[in-house]
Amino acid sequence: MDAAAAPRPQDEPDAAGVPPAPPEPPLATLERTALEVERHVATDGWGAPPRVFALVRTAQALAADAALAAHLPPEVLAEAEADPEHLTSVEQDELPEGSLEEVLAQIGWPPAVAGAALAVERVVVPPDVDLPEDPAAALAVVDAHPDRHEVRIAVAVLREEGPGTTGTVVRRREDDDDLRVVVGEDLVPGLAAALRATFA
Template identity: 55%
Template sequence: MHPATNEPFPSDGPAPMDHTGRALDRAVRELERHVARGGWDGPVRVFALIRTAQAIARDPSLRQQLPPDLVASADADPEHVTSVEQEGLPEVDTLEELLGRIAWPPTVDGAAIVVERIVVPPEAEAGLPADPDAAVEQLLAHPAREDVRMAAGVLRSGHSACALRTRRHDDDAAVASGTDLVPGLVEALRRTLED
């Protein structure tokens, strides 16, 4: 639900109708569900996205190392995307700084991120205290505050996919999805893939 209106999050329609877009949409939804199983108040999580079939073609030994269901998915769908979580992320003050420090090698087909944010209606930001800590405290206490988990993924092909879940409606069936629900996050991820 959109915190300001209590209406469902808008969706910019179904995932792109082409095969690659559907594969990315599926991967981003799976990432969001995976992170959701760990509960709320988690850290930012970053993932490399790799086309599974291409990875196996580059390194055939992966066929024996990967779970059989993943190999079967890659055999059935050449656009199947595998997510590889990145550990040891640098200590930074902002999400923008983190994404600004990430660059991917050519063997990585895309990138994804899962992050939680607090959303309040625009009027909640009026009259905030000048002290940043006091302002955050006031926003955290706002009755219309909504915790939102955002998952976004992009591929070098230009495809994007997003999934949004609110704490208030914490159910897999209530997750909104679309290609560009969080445009700023999608664009920041795209920049990590630039040469």
């Protein structure tokens, strides 16, 4: 999937004289999928529990169930017709209580699911901060650190590993703007590995 329709040139303001937002660069399929999941979750605001999505090939899903077309926007149908690798995310039931790693370890997917996505909020500190081994003590250090940041991370992975099979989006709460999210292939490798392990 490429980025959405090309925006106007940067030097061409709209009718109100306001320059348009900068164009988004073309994204790889999994990066675009992670971005779509994060923006969907962002509509509910902050303080949400982790959310998991199954990723299915849209064209295959339509071939298996033609009635699905009535539930998809026309632009999604057009993208799926043009791109057999197009992915549709299907949100799963709310995750049970427990550590995220333990909960993910209990998930299994049927063969029709091509990948999975996860959106989760975290508090992070600079990587050079020395955290105690005790979880409670480490949490206290993080909570008290002046450079702590609340972030929302969305990770999308395909069942198989390899180049282009992971996409990540990170949004900082203090920069809560669609144009200020960070998008990359594998920005949070540990989380991506835990999500991909659900296909083991």
